[in-house]
Amino acid sequence: MPREAEPSLNEKQFILQALQENLRLDGRQLDQYRPLELTFGDEYGVAQVSLGKTKVFAKASAEVTVPYTDRPLDGVFTIMTELSPMASPAFEVNRPNETEVLLSRLLEKTVRRSGALDTESLCLVAGQKCWSVRVDVHVLSHDGNVIDASCLAVVAALRHFRKSDTSMEGGVLTVYTPAEREPVPLGWLHSPFCVTWSFFGDEGETAVLDATRAEEQIRVGSCTISLNRHGEICQIAKLGGTPVEAVALLQCTSLALTKVKEFSTVLDRKLAEDSKRRDKSGRAAELTAENDR
């Protein structure tokens, strides 16, 4: 497989000097994201996110399985990230590279371990039957900042997803098909988002949001902060790179909160638009079998 082409010395110098003068190649502010696009598919649980030229596609699905023996009261929730050569010819099939491992670890920590999805609500019969919810993340085009785009796609797909309705009567579990009963949404507790800062300069003094691939290749360090719109931090990952001042990190975190609030409003708005689009007859409220929490 061909290796990813590194930017030339001239290109590096040009980008770095521009950043020192608070300029970016695409004319953005240092703390500005590329235009964000979020679309949902015809089926439930399909979300496509694009940040500039970065495109990520996520699909949520569910099926009934047997729970793990050590966690009989919990459902199964997995996030699958596999980078295909579609994102960049440098990625190989069935051989995870560093980008892929980091991406899946970060998504795991942000969405799964922060308890965004209520896994206890996925339990159907304790120790015997539970829902297994899975999200597949497909990176279609890699132009930097795949982490933030993937996280948004995963959260959007899960919040858009509907699983089949079930009922328990006299010890008999019935799973209804979509034709019999309207599917129900997942038990969702909070929506965490990732915000990745890239650091440039000898001391890492220039902090930049939503780096493109060229910027990612020459940065000296990065820090991914995951938090929800209430300002609750799920994780902070700064894996190696140049050390950064603690005060600068605090500033990054508070700026990240404003970005997360923006993501949150965009997602809420898009979800509302989508449910309006689906609810043409205006009878969704009658059809739903969902109870208020």
Place this chain on the structure above:
Amino acid sequence: MTVTAAPQAALSVLPRADGSAKYSHAGYTVTASVNGPIEAQRRDEHAYEAHVDVIVRPAAGVGGTRERHLESILQSSLTQIILVKNFPRSLIQIVLQIEATPENDYVNTKLVQASLNFSIMPALFQTAILALLSAAVPMRATATASVVAVVPETKSKKLVVDPSPRELEAAQSVHVLAFTSQGELLLAESEGDFTVEEWDEVYETAEDVCCKSETSKSDVDMMLDDDDDDAGPADMHQFIRSTLEDKVAADLHWK
């Protein structure tokens, strides 16, 4: 869910790949990217020709034996039409990402172990061809595929082009046929019970879907072709052609 009757396609949807296409028809949506000719790995390197690598990735779940089967079918038929001898020791990599498949509302499907069937073949095939054209990979001819199912009815049988999941369940046999732009048969795969007479009927139906205009009006002048465009593409080959013509016209708009 509404299933659009007419196929839809967009070329060069991915900015980083050499060529890409997105195609949706009969409830299936597939995105493809083509990179090539690129450096091949040692084990894939052929001294006299390019290696064509096809990767089919399901929307949910990891690919299994069925996907590998589809990949091998696609690989062997695409190798036939790509001019592989022009690029010795290199690799042409085609990645097909399935984004949507028609759902059967009457059954709860097992999704974690993804399994595909023949009905997705035309979508995969057409997307691969469009992406190859978009990547400007030299080819002997273009090709289109179609799927036909033989569904038993009371006392008789009917042929269904692009069967829905429910029709597939009832089908006795499913056939995938691909034809090149010269109207030659490129691929014929079948599964299920069928007789030779049934297969002949299937062949004619599939030929109609893929390349009706080539066989019926080979010597009709261009004026008639233009009239046809208003009514939508007559067959799959016409559709691929008009998609490409539109793209070229849009790209050369500045001229």
